[in-house]
Amino acid sequence: MMYLRHPITRRVGEAVLTLVGVSVLTFVLLRVVPGNQITASYGTAAGELSPEQVRSLEAYYGLDKSLPVQYFDWLRGVLTGNLGVSTTSHVSVAQLTGQALPNTIELAVLSILVGLLLGVPLGVLAASRPGKSRDNLTQLSSLLALSVPSFLLATVLASWLANNFGWYPNGEGFRTLVQDPGLNLQQMILPVLVLGISIAPPVLQTTRTAILAIRAEDYVRTARAKGVPERRLQTRHILRNALIPVVTMTGLQFGFLLGGALVAEQIFAIPGIGRQVLLGLTQKEYAVVQSTVLIIATMFVLVNLLTDLVYRVVDPKARVR
Amino acid sequence: MSAATELNNVPDVPIDATRRKRAWLAAFRTPAGIIGVILMLLVLVVALLSLFGLTPYDPAHQNVADSLKAPGSGHLFGTDQFGRDIFSRVSSGLANSLRIAIVSVAAAAIAGTVLGVLGGYYQGVVDRIVGVVTNVLFAFPSLLLALALAATLKRNWLTVSISIAIVYLPIFARVARGPVLTLRTADYVLASTAIGRSRFSTLFEHVLPNMRGILVVQITLSLSWAILTEASLSFLGFGTPPPAASLGGMVYDAQTLSSVAPWMLLFPGIALIVAVIGLNLLGDSLRAALDPRTGSRR
Numbered sequence: 001m002m003y004l005r006h007p008i009t010r011r012v013g014e015a016v017l018t019l020v021g022v023s024v025l026t027f028v029l030l031r032v033v034p035g036n037q038i039t040a041s042y043g044t045a046a047g048e049l050s051p052e053q054v055r056s057l058e059a060y061y062g063l064d065k066s067l068p069v070q071y072f073d074w075l076r077g078v079l080t081g082n083l084g085v086s087t088t089s090h091v092s093v094a095q096l097t098g099q100a101l102p103n104t105i106e107l108a109v110l111s112i113l114v115g116l117l118l119g120v121p122l123g124v125l126a127a128s129r130p131g132k133s134r135d136n137l138t139q140l141s142s143l144l145a146l147s148v149p150s151f152l153l154a155t156v157l158a159s160w161l162a163n164n165f166g167w168y169p170n171g172e173g174f175r176t177l178v179q180d181p182g183l184n185l186q187q188m189i190l191p192v193l194v195l196g197i198s199i200a201p202p203v204l205q206t207t208r209t210a211i212l213a214i215r216a217e218d219y220v221r222t223a224r225a226k227g228v229p230e231r232r233l234q235t236r237h238i239l240r241n242a243l244i245p246v247v248t249m250t251g252l253q254f255g256f257l258l259g260g261a262l263v264a265e266q267i268f269a270i271p272g273i274g275r276q277v278l279l280g281l282t283q284k285e286y287a288v289v290q291s292t293v294l295i296i297a298t299m300f301v302l303v304n305l306l307t308d309l310v311y312r313v314v315d316p317k318a319r320v321r
Numbered sequence: 322m323s324a325a326t327e328l329n330n331v332p333d334v335p336i337d338a339t340r341r342k343r344a345w346l347a348a349f350r351t352p353a354g355i356i357g358v359i360l361m362l363l364v365l366v367v368a369l370l371s372l373f374g375l376t377p378y379d380p381a382h383q384n385v386a387d388s389l390k391a392p393g394s395g396h397l398f399g400t401d402q403f404g405r406d407i408f409s410r411v412s413s414g415l416a417n418s419l420r421i422a423i424v425s426v427a428a429a430a431i432a433g434t435v436l437g438v439l440g441g442y443y444q445g446v447v448d449r450i451v452g453v454v455t456n457v458l459f460a461f462p463s464l465l466l467a468l469a470l471a472a473t474l475k476r477n478w479l480t481v482s483i484s485i486a487i488v489y490l491p492i493f494a495r496v497a498r499g500p501v502l503t504l505r506t507a508d509y510v511l512a513s514t515a516i517g518r519s520r521f522s523t524l525f526e527h528v529l530p531n532m533r534g535i536l537v538v539q540i541t542l543s544l545s546w547a548i549l550t551e552a553s554l555s556f557l558g559f560g561t562p563p564p565a566a567s568l569g570g571m572v573y574d575a576q577t578l579s580s581v582a583p584w585m586l587l588f589p590g591i592a593l594i595v596a597v598i599g600l601n602l603l604g605d606s607l608r609a610a611l612d613p614r615t616g617s618r619r
Contacts, residue, residue, distance in 0.1 A: 148597075156590065159576065
C-alpha cells in the first residue's frame, strides 16, 4: 500500500476526486435552472402539451427517474462521448467543441507567449534595482494593467482603431488558422494583446519575487565568491531557477485562458469555447452549457495536474517534499 | 472565563496592540496608501450621492430630447442614447458595484474563513471535506463559474452577489487555512488549551485575532476583483439587470456609439478603473505594512 502515500499518486487521486465533484456541481447547477429539457426544446408550446404527452416526454428524457439515477445516466453518456446535441442547430456538442477548441487553444497559446514576453523581462528589470525608480515604474504599470478590466481595454482598443484608422479585422467573419492564416493572425492580434496584458502582471510579480529570493540564497553567494562571471551568475544561477515558479504560474494562466477567455472571445467574435458557453446561455441551450462547462473544468483540472507534475520534474526540491 | 482570559492576555497584549496599531497606520503613510485612500474617498462620495438621492438627475430618467449630449453645462458627463444623465448613472453604477462587492466579499470572507479555519484547526475528515469543496470550486475559471451561477439564478443584485461570493469563497478558505496550521501549534495556543480552555474558545480568543492582518489584505484585494467580476458579468449581459445602472452594462451600451459619444465609454470606464486601482493600492500597502516579512524591511 506504500504507493498510495506517494505524492504523485495522491495528487492524481485528488484530481480524480475533484473531477467527480466538478461533474456533480455541473449537473446540479443545470438542474436548478428553471424549466427542463421539455420546456427548453418546445418553448412556449410546452404549456399546450397534455399531461400524458408530458409524461411520455419525461420518460423519454429520463426526467421521471430519481436525481441520482439521472446523474449516473448523464455521467455514463458523458464518459462514452455523448455530450448532448444542440437543439437549435442539431449539431452534437462534441462536434461544436471540436470546432471551437482549436481557436481557443490558439488564442491561449499566443496570449501566454505575449504575457511571458512582457512579464519576464519586466520582472527581471524590476528585480535588478529593487526599490529604485525602474522597480517602482514597472510595479506601477503592472498595477495599472491589473486594474483595467479586459473588457474595457478591449472595447477602447477596438473602437479607437476602428474609428480612427478604420482597421478592425474582427468585423469580418472569423477565419481559422487553416482557412486563412494571414487574416486569422490579424484577427488574433487584438484579443492576444488584451489577454497578454492581463497575464503579464502576475508573471512579472512572480519573476521579480523569485529573482529577489534566489539572489539571497547561499549558493549564489558561494558561486559569486568562487568567481563565476556576473553574466553567467545572473542567467545560469539566478534566472534559470527563478523561472521555475514562472512555469507554475504559466500553467495556471493557461488553464484559465482555456475557459476564461470568455470576454475576449465575445468582444472579438472568436468562435471559441468560451463563446460557446455564452451562446448556449443566451439561447437557453442548457445541454450545450452543461457539457461545455464540464469540458472546460476538466481541462482546467488536467492542466493544473500537469503543471504540478512538470514542476516536480523541473524542481528537484519538490520531489523530496 | 474572565480569570483565564486575563491570565492569558496580560503579558503580551499591550505591547502587541501598540505595535499592531503602528503597523496599520504605516499602510496609510506610504504614497501608494495615501493615493489609495484618496481614490476610495472619491469613489465613496460619488457613490453616496446616488444612495441619498442627491444625483443631479434620476439615473433611470429618459429624456430623448437630450440624448447623446456632450459633457458640459447641465450634464457634467453628458448623456446617453436615451438622454439619461451619465454622471447620475456613474454614481448609481458605482453604488451598485460597491454594494455587490461588499455583500459578496463579506459572505465569501465569512463562509470561506469558517471553512478554512475549521479544516486547518480540526484537521482530519473536516479538512478533507473542505479541501474537496475548495478544489472543486477552484476547478472552474472564476468568471465562468460566476457566469454559470448568475445565469441559473433569477437575475437581481443579490443573486449576482451570491454568485460572486461562491467564486471567492475557496480563496478565503485557503488563505485562512494556512496560518491556522502554524498557529495551532504556537506556544500560546498550546498553553491556552493546557490551562483548560476549550479548543473552540481558544480558536476565537487566540487564533482568529492573529489572522486579522491577512484577512484584511485579502478582503481589500477581493473587493477589487469582485467589482471587476460584477462589471464583466454585466458587460456580458448576465449581471445587474437593466434599467439599473451598472458600470459594465454602460460600457457595453457605449460600444456601438463610441464614435459619436465617446463620453459614454470614457466616464464609466474611468470610474471603474479608479475604484479598482484605489482598492488595489490600499490592499498592496496594507499587505506591505502588515506582512511581517516585508514590514521589517521598511
